[in-house]
Amino acid sequence: MTEEKKDSKKRLQGFIRKALKATIKGVLFYGIYFVLSMFLAPVSEIVPGFQQMIEVFVMVYIVLMIIGELTAGTIFHHFFNGAKALFVILYLIFALNGGIVGITIQNVNLIVDLHLFLVVAILLGLLGFAKSVLQAINFLNEKTEHVHF
């Protein structure tokens, strides 16, 4: 009975630690976004929907990050990390319209070519995805070794 109680207490402590870590990470990420958004404020005034686009990205990213942290120590942690990396790649491709962003302000057509940024971001996203796959393999490997032992 005491063993069971100790075990559940340990689990609760572990969950609280994960939740705390997820909260700190989420707040930190939002803080970075908040600071960067101040620098991007002039762009938001010019480009309609820019602020909304960034906000959706930050929201989904934080949700995936929190879920990923809460599932730490399981294989799902790596799945969510992989999903996060893929989400970043796909969202950037769609949001940046394949690298060419065009807006019309009054009679002026503005085109920003973000191909280079997109390519680097996709490569970094793929690197993140590869890292998640490696982590998942490593996790399964360690688990198997532990079971055999």
Next chain:
Amino acid sequence: MRIPIRMISIATTFFWIFLILFLVSAVYSVKDVRFDFGQPQIGLTSDNKILFSLPIIIDNRGYYNIGCFNVTTEILDREGFMITRASTFIPVIEKDRQVMATHNVTIDVNDLRNSQDYLFNDTELEVREIVSIKLAEVIPVQASTNVSTPWGAPLYNFTLGKIEYAGFNGTHMTATIPISFENHASFDLTGSIQIRMYNSTKTLVSEGQTTIETPQNTQYHGHVELNIPIAAATENGYFEVYFSFPSFTLEEPLVMPYD
């Protein structure tokens, strides 16, 4: 396996931070770049083409150099035919530097299709303006706009008035032909007008010419005097009017009947 994963993690984080900071700072620094377009000047070049000069001042107070600054102007007629195209290119505008340039666009009136239209009638021209830069020398940004600009005809409402005959001497008489027009162009008009008078049998009766000097946006009222042999004069006929200006020459004369 843990160490390589950790190394990938560190490298990815580092590059993400670098990429985001670079992009945000490059975009943010645009607010410290000032583009000033001065008063456009209109005149004639040494080879008598119409010259539009636009002074451009770029004050780069941003964090990065600006690369490949390019201004392109295309002028098209009503049918979309390109009359002229001009570009001004500055390879690099270093940070904390001010660069001044002049964007010149020339129009050769003789190259205009249906040039008579442009000489006698006011119309509209389409101007395509394209400005492109490379933020931090790596992010290409292009802004373009289309505007209509009025074209003022230099010989607007060109008319020959009623002929006044005088000075009979038995064989010849003097015919005074009043000339009037409005110079709606954005340049002064200096040159000569030659008039050839033909009678009803299409025989050349006489010819004469006058020199004109008409500043922009002013009216011209003048006349040409012709010495006509009385025997060749008829009640009606036609004039051939030849225009010769440094900025343009009409190859075909303007034919105007008289009676």
